[in-house]
Amino acid sequence: MERKFIEYDFGRVDSERMRLNVGPQHPSTHGVLRLEIELEGEIVTDVIPHIGYLHRCFEKYCEQMQYPQVIPYIDRLDYIASMNNEWPFVMGVEKMMNIQVPERVEYIRVIFAELNRIANHQIAVATFGMDAGAFTPFLYLFRDREMILNLFEHTSGARLLYNYFWVGGLAHDVPPNFKDTALNIIKTVRATNEEVMRLLMGNKIFVERTVKVGILPADVAINFACSGPVLRGSGVEWDLRKAQPYSIYDRFDFNVCVGSNEIGVIGDSWNRNIVRMNEMEQSCRIIEQAIAQMPNEGDVREKFPKKVRPPKGEIYCSAENPKGELGFYLVADGGNKPFRLKSRPTSFVNLAVLPEICKGYMVADLILILGSIDIVLGEVDR
Amino acid sequence: MLVQEIYDNLKEKFPEAVLEFIGTATGDPSTVVDAGQIYNICKYLRDQDGLEFDYLALLSGMDYKDKFGTVYHLYSLKYKHRFVIKTYLPKEDPSLPSVERIWKTANWHEREAYDMFGIKFENHPNMIRILCPYDWEGYPLRKDYVGQETYHGVRIPV
Amino acid sequence: MGFLNRLDDPFNAEGIILGKVEDLLNWGRARSDWYLSFGLACCAIEFMAVNASHFDLMRFGCIPRPSPRQADFIIISGTVTMKMAERIITLYEQMAEPKYVLSMGSCANSGGPYWEHGYHVLKGIDRVIPVDVYVPGCPPKPEAFLDGIVKLQKKINQQAIFKKRAKLAEEEKIIVND
Numbered sequence: 001m002e003r004k005f006i007e008y009d010f011g012r013v014d015s016e017r018m019r020l021n022v023g024p025q026h027p028s029t030h031g032v033l034r035l036e037i038e039l040e041g042e043i044v045t046d047v048i049p050h051i052g053y054l055h056r057c058f059e060k061y062c063e064q065m066q067y068p069q070v071i072p073y074i075d076r077l078d079y080i081a082s083m084n085n086e087w088p089f090v091m092g093v094e095k096m097m098n099i100q101v102p103e104r105v106e107y108i109r110v111i112f113a114e115l116n117r118i119a120n121h122q123i124a125v126a127t128f129g130m131d132a133g134a135f136t137p138f139l140y141l142f143r144d145r146e147m148i149l150n151l152f153e154h155t156s157g158a159r160l161l162y163n164y165f166w167v168g169g170l171a172h173d174v175p176p177n178f179k180d181t182a183l184n185i186i187k188t189v190r191a192t193n194e195e196v197m198r199l200l201m202g203n204k205i206f207v208e209r210t211v212k213v214g215i216l217p218a219d220v221a222i223n224f225a226c227s228g229p230v231l232r233g234s235g236v237e238w239d240l241r242k243a244q245p246y247s248i249y250d251r252f253d254f255n256v257c258v259g260s261n262e263i264g265v266i267g268d269s270w271n272r273n274i275v276r277m278n279e280m281e282q283s284c285r286i287i288e289q290a291i292a293q294m295p296n297e298g299d300v301r302e303k304f305p306k307k308v309r310p311p312k313g314e315i316y317c318s319a320e321n322p323k324g325e326l327g328f329y330l331v332a333d334g335g336n337k338p339f340r341l342k343s344r345p346t347s348f349v350n351l352a353v354l355p356e357i358c359k360g361y362m363v364a365d366l367i368l369i370l371g372s373i374d375i376v377l378g379e380v381d382r
Numbered sequence: 383m384l385v386q387e388i389y390d391n392l393k394e395k396f397p398e399a400v401l402e403f404i405g406t407a408t409g410d411p412s413t414v415v416d417a418g419q420i421y422n423i424c425k426y427l428r429d430q431d432g433l434e435f436d437y438l439a440l441l442s443g444m445d446y447k448d449k450f451g452t453v454y455h456l457y458s459l460k461y462k463h464r465f466v467i468k469t470y471l472p473k474e475d476p477s478l479p480s481v482e483r484i485w486k487t488a489n490w491h492e493r494e495a496y497d498m499f500g501i502k503f504e505n506h507p508n509m510i511r512i513l514c515p516y517d518w519e520g521y522p523l524r525k526d527y528v529g530q531e532t533y534h535g536v537r538i539p540v
Numbered sequence: 541m542g543f544l545n546r547l548d549d550p551f552n553a554e555g556i557i558l559g560k561v562e563d564l565l566n567w568g569r570a571r572s573d574w575y576l577s578f579g580l581a582c583c584a585i586e587f588m589a590v591n592a593s594h595f596d597l598m599r600f601g602c603i604p605r606p607s608p609r610q611a612d613f614i615i616i617s618g619t620v621t622m623k624m625a626e627r628i629i630t631l632y633e634q635m636a637e638p639k640y641v642l643s644m645g646s647c648a649n650s651g652g653p654y655w656e657h658g659y660h661v662l663k664g665i666d667r668v669i670p671v672d673v674y675v676p677g678c679p680p681k682p683e684a685f686l687d688g689i690v691k692l693q694k695k696i697n698q699q700a701i702f703k704k705r706a707k708l709a710e711e712e713k714i715i716v717n718d
Binding site: 342356 | 406407408409410412436437438439440442444445453455459462466485486487489490498511512513514515522523
């Protein structure tokens, strides 16, 4: 039967704009974010984020604590990717104190950081799927995430907040069956990813809901200093692991994933997620290479300094977190406590772009756009 | 481009406003500029061919005990070089021009600096608190900050 | 002794159980706790893991409700700040009686790692609302959280509904006519 398009003439309809409050207690705001939105019918005309509902005084604490004591607080910034969080801070202090950590430590750090990147992207894709109404990928991805967390727990003693990277080395050595477990995890992650690609990313309903929604042009993304999958989804090839290689990332062969015009438009919600899916595969590749090259013997605690007391000076040290660039601006005055430690919070910077990209979309799409940015409120509010 | 070359370039263009070059044995070198000229200097750094600092990584407020300050960490995605600018502000009524019109990301960073240190940014579109509640008293990250006893009837200290 | 345990009694071949109505009511209430789906901080991620496939909270009869008006208990999963405390009081007051509070993690119990210099952190949720079960840990392991749920069920199992109603009716605090 032929479909008929009927045109009605309603004349000009004026509607009152409505102000609506989303959060701080809302199932889809991924924490305690409050959005004040202005609607015209179903169309979003303005969004004002109100943050600070989880402001835990992180920077004040850093000025009161000694350097090793700061690391647990850094864990609690982006609590989904704690291993990655600790790295830039530890690296910055090591640079200032001129400590060269052993090879084996560098390899273990790379492996754990990449494993945690996989765990973070699993949560990001799972919760984004849930925002779009797909519950099954959530169960699949969380099942696999438990394997990674078990390895972390076996190594560091904690499931979520590890306190594992210390200045000059690592808190403990890895367990004896570490290599086999890590390779086993990669195998499972790859199998599940293939399934999720078919189940979620290629799903017609999901594609229809996310393609051409929340388009973020590259120049806007750079002007807002977005980073991570949000920037790369817009087609900008900027990854700190390649752009300014830190640690030993120049030894591995991996690609920087960017968004494409393949299914959606560059910079839309679907592209931000496909970047995450592809990055998991790249992380698997890095882990495989790192396990093959890693030295078997060596003490991970041999370079511990007797006193962590960096000389007077200041440094900005950043690393590529799963969500983007996390940096720490450390000002030391020669004492055993930081004079000032300012973090460059990834989610805080990425969230600022939200009002720019969701104007003109439906209110149901607003939740999807927020999910595709992948924020963690612990890092937004600190 | 090396940091020293960028500094020389900037010093040539703004001989009055560029005050000092701080190179340390450990860590990053930085350039101190006049706070009143910060908007013009940042605009020059972004638009000048060969510099093109299009990425403001971090804007932080500072309390140096005897003075306040702000620090700008800049990247160029094209040339992959970085640069650090600093300003010093007086202890009483610190204020300086906003760079929000150059890099939009500065909007929230400047609000945070206002929230934590009480540094006011002129020409900022929305200069209100961001992390603390809107009716919070005092600026928490100042070195001489004393916390509130109660907030809306709830006791805060242990 | 729980109501269900009496089914194992060998003298009950007829399928008749003698017991108090209170036990039956409590048995039903304890095994269908609906909670307010509400996350605050790090603990909320562990709480999500409890909900997901590996630990499967729903086998305890706990079902998430997005509205406080439909919830039996609320889980304070994370650091409570001064800005958030007022909202939590509102949420708590919107819940219908009987209502319970489960405080998850050190931050909600006592301020946790943020107790000393946290100028914007509430040092324990029990300063503003009454708490029934405390689960320690930073964050608690999922097993510890499930133990907290079992503790809450035990508490509900032992509650004296009718005594309380009679007492309240005596004091004319509530009108009982049903």
